[in-house]
Amino acid sequence: METSNFKEEFERMLMSEIIPLKRGETNSPEGGELFSKLHDLVAKNVPSKLYRYRNCQEYNLDSFRDDEVYAGNPRNFNDPFDSLVCYKKEEILKNYEEALNKNWFLYMLSKINSLVEEEMRKQYPDDPIIDEVVKKMQCFNVWKGEGDEVVNQRLREAYYEGTTYGDKGIYSDKINEYLEFIGDLLDQSVESVKESCKIACFTERKDNMLMWSHYADRHSGFVLEYDIKQVVFPTSDTQPSSHPAILFPVIYSDKRLDATHIGKSLMDDFLISLKGENNSSIVLPDIFIYLKVFLNKAKCWGYENEWRLICPDSYENESVKVIMKPTAIYYGSNISSADKAKLSLLAKEKNIAEYQMAVEYYNSEYKVNVL
Numbered sequence: 001m002e003t004s005n006f007k008e009e010f011e012r013m014l015m016s017e018i019i020p021l022k023r024g025e026t027n028s029p030e031g032g033e034l035f036s037k038l039h040d041l042v043a044k045n046v047p048s049k050l051y052r053y054r055n056c057q058e059y060n061l062d063s064f065r066d067d068e069v070y071a072g073n074p075r076n077f078n079d080p081f082d083s084l085v086c087y088k089k090e091e092i093l094k095n096y097e098e099a100l101n102k103n104w105f106l107y108m109l110s111k112i113n114s115l116v117e118e119e120m121r122k123q124y125p126d127d128p129i130i131d132e133v134v135k136k137m138q139c140f141n142v143w144k145g146e147g148d149e150v151v152n153q154r155l156r157e158a159y160y161e162g163t164t165y166g167d168k169g170i171y172s173d174k175i176n177e178y179l180e181f182i183g184d185l186l187d188q189s190v191e192s193v194k195e196s197c198k199i200a201c202f203t204e205r206k207d208n209m210l211m212w213s214h215y216a217d218r219h220s221g222f223v224l225e226y227d228i229k230q231v232v233f234p235t236s237d238t239q240p241s242s243h244p245a246i247l248f249p250v251i252y253s254d255k256r257l258d259a260t261h262i263g264k265s266l267m268d269d270f271l272i273s274l275k276g277e278n279n280s281s282i283v284l285p286d287i288f289i290y291l292k293v294f295l296n297k298a299k300c301w302g303y304e305n306e307w308r309l310i311c312p313d314s315y316e317n318e319s320v321k322v323i324m325k326p327t328a329i330y331y332g333s334n335i336s337s338a339d340k341a342k343l344s345l346l347a348k349e350k351n352i353a354e355y356q357m358a359v360e361y362y363n364s365e366y367k368v369n370v371l
Helices: 003-015 029-045 058-065 089-123 129-137 148-161 172-195 209-215 260-274 289-295 299-304 337-350
Strands: 050-054 068-072 197-203 222-226 246-249 251-253 282-284 296-298 306-312 319-323 328-331 353-359 368-370
Touching: 003 029, 003 246, 003 251, 003 289, 029 246, 050 209, 058 068, 058 337, 068 306, 089 172, 089 260, 172 260, 197 289, 197 319, 209 299, 246 289, 251 299, 289 296, 289 306, 296 299, 306 319, 328 337, 337 353
Parallel strands: 251 296, 328 353
Antiparallel strands: 050 197, 050 222, 068 197, 068 319, 197 306, 222 328, 246 306, 353 368
């Protein structure tokens, strides 16, 4: 399959499906089937070689020596929009405010019932009918939220002194506090997604001028070539990756991934938990949301032709080490003789091919070439 057609098919398969993980399930058969299809499609179309641009900092030389590829935290990438979803915050909070108003209204009824019961027992301490009335009032199975002290005080003022607070005034400030809290929680959740996986970036191109400038210290660094297919999609006679990892092409788009539906679902579940219930049937609204987040990138980065090695990992680690021996090294056109000598010594020890990139004075194209 041609590269453009393959990537279009990959994007269609991944982005058009929303598969939830239901409560009580550890995995989704439907999700597993889609993942297998994506995996097989990529395995058939992954380029024979992928590349990583590096500068000549000591830690990059050490990684080359030890055949190490480090998957890093997207939070540290050079694009602040990398792995960052968007969401309609006001839309989510509006739905949440409506739910809070209903729950606080029932909560108010329960508090009023308590006050009424208190007064009735004071006035008719020995009347057995009071117990029956109280049972009727207790039919409200309502949410027990925070703010009892404030609510009790305001209800007493309204009950005994005739003080009014306007429509919803008794509890509106508590709702505002919750909405502010939920807004902060949403913002933190968006950022925390970046911490859940570590990513190593590869490209299909070894001769991209912008990438030599951005990632290889203005052509004074080097590029490592990998036969990554044999690492991520090993055959019976090849060694698999030292760390569980998946490899997929980046999807370039004009629009950021909209996760409003995810936010609504998670907030609904959060509201249910505040009520002391646990009857939500959905644990995760879209089991592929993380993959979609990590693979979506602004179209202006399309020149990178990027592939991502994604390593699921704990939030504590800043990076994950993957053992992967390169198959060749390309020296930048401006690399220093000292750095090239160090790298060349390591390349010879590894018995891998060495190439020198150069600017051709007689070529009218803006490109670097292999000598």
